[in-house]
Amino acid sequence: MDGLINVLSGFLRTNNNIIYNDCPNVELNHDLQVTLNNNNINNSSINNNNNNNNNNNTPERGNEFDPPIWHCMIAGLVGGAIGDSSMHSLDTVKTRQQAAPNILKYKNTIAAYRTIFVEEGLCRGLYGGYGAAMLGSVPSGMIFFGTYEYLKRKMINEWQIDETATHLVAGFMGDLATSFIYVPSEVLKTRLQLQGRHDNPFFKSGYNYKGLVDAMGVIGKNEGFRTFFYGYKATLCRDLPFSALQFAFYEKFRQVAFDLEGRHKNELSLVSEILTGAAAGGIAGVITTPLDVFKTRLQTQNPASARAAAGTPSIDFKGASIFTSKSATNNIKTTQAIRQYTIPTTARPAILNTSSVMKGLYIVYRTEGVVGLFSGVQPRFVWTSIQSSIMLLLYQEALKELKRM
Secondary structure (H helix, E strand, O other), X not given: OHHHHHHHHHHHHHHHHHHHHXXXXXXXXXXXXXXXXXXXXXXXXXXXXXXXXHHHHOOOOOOOOOOOHHHHHHHHHHHHHHHHHHHHHHHHHHHHHHHOOOOHHHOXXXXXXXXXXXXXXXXXXXXXXXXXXXXXXXXXXXXXXXXXXXXXXXXXXXXXXXHHHHHHHHHHHHHHHHXXXXXXXXXXXXXXXXXXXXXXXXXXXXXXXXXXXXXXXXXXXHOOHHHHHOOHHHHHHHHHHHHHHHHHHHHHHHHHHHHHHOOOOOOOOHHHHHHHHHHHHHHHHHHOHHHHHHHHHHHHOOOHHHHHXXXXXXXEOOOOEEEOOOOOOOHHHHHHHHHHHEEEOOOOOOOOXXXXXXXXXXXXXXXXHHHHHOOOHHHHHHHHHHHHHHHHHHHHHHHHHHHXX
């Protein structure tokens, strides 16, 4: 058996040699086939490499032309400062309407705008509190957009979180990161806007600061450092949901605009840039108007208002009628009780004796109705629409310019 196997093996080797010797083309074809196979393998490798390169160059979700974070911060500074500057006068009108809803000359937005300009002028009237606004707007714009872009990339690219949820959370956290700066500036701004010019003969707000520096000194000396953070919780309750909604709407509207225009991801038309920013800010502004009313009232009402309410008929949060006395012996205890539990029924605007957002909104609703909750909604809608449009348009344009540098 072994011998038969050896004979067959020798025959096959000899036969193969004969075939290859008599038919050299077979050997050539064999070599050609090997060469072609190698070429196919190389071409396949090249194609795979090209595909990998294309995949690497293709932006991931939320990673469309990601500029450096510092570009976002500079662009945020430019957009935020110019956007706030352009709409500050309308914000002053909104503040007067919300903090003094009983003043007839401020009821109508256009009439109020004209009245403040004629009576108090541009700089100390319509642009009262502008310095305080910029004191908060410039650093806040940088911090907000830096935080927003960082979290957005982290959550979408690395954590694979849903885009809408990411935009809500990133906008929320971006605003929270800036709150320690803009809340004190907001207190100063709203008081100076409400006051108007120094020694204002046309409107008595209860404040009479000579300017920004004087306001800082008087508040710090007479009311304490904590006053600069008065209404901190109310401000957060307004601004955090506003920013979250604004940027969730903005990112969604931009996606729709890109789909409608069929453009590249950083080449949205000017009209679409303007409309997406305006729609996002306007809708978010209207939704959060009651929170803005509460925040403005809390930060601008005179501290003596609660004490002045003592001795007036009031209702508690359950609707039961009570009466508070103003005797010298229990004046302190009575004032504390008023702040926590009672609503003066004769107050217009409502005196907010509580720092609770829900209780504060309830006070406004019980004393002024739904109209009170949405006082100043028209100028707020216009202000948030235009300010958001300008800010986000300039933000995108600034990013493009920084990329070209």
